[in-house]
Amino acid sequence: MHVTPAEETAIAILAWLANEPELLGRFLALTGTDPASLRHAAADPGFLAGVVDFLMGHEPTLLSFCEATGTPPEQVVRTHAVLSGPDNSGDF
Template sequence: MRKSKRNPREVAEIVAIQALSFVAGDPERLGRFLAESGIGPETLRGAAADPRFLASVLDFVMRDDATVKAFAEASQLHPTNVAAAHQALNDPDWERDVP
């Protein structure tokens, strides 16, 4: 059986969604994120479909080494994978394929 290949952007979005779940799992961390992003808890789920919002989630996680390490450990990722996802989502040369 052949493995499906995902592009780096798709993988980065998956990592960012995991990061959002990680942030949401800690009320204090979530409060800081919501205050910084200006988004309300009622619109959080809808915002998760926006790649720019997902990039902001990884921006928030990447700002603090302890947060990056905690997220990486909780997600069973290496911190460099988190950094690569952050870079992929913040790549200005990438454009989403639209059918």
């Protein structure tokens, strides 16, 4: 399975959330997803778009992710645009 750069960033966000129990709990509550189904859900581009959208919805959380992972905020913004865009191709 080919993983695009945008999908890689979204998966990195999900991995980071997994280590942030309070944020993960809020994300799971908002999405209605349970921890056991996260791995399966991560294969869905729509779910990955939701992960990025969750991060983009709160600037302090976005900046915490970027600082912790060394990811430029612009990369997250591009990822959000790609995964939430009309074709959801996942490519930058």
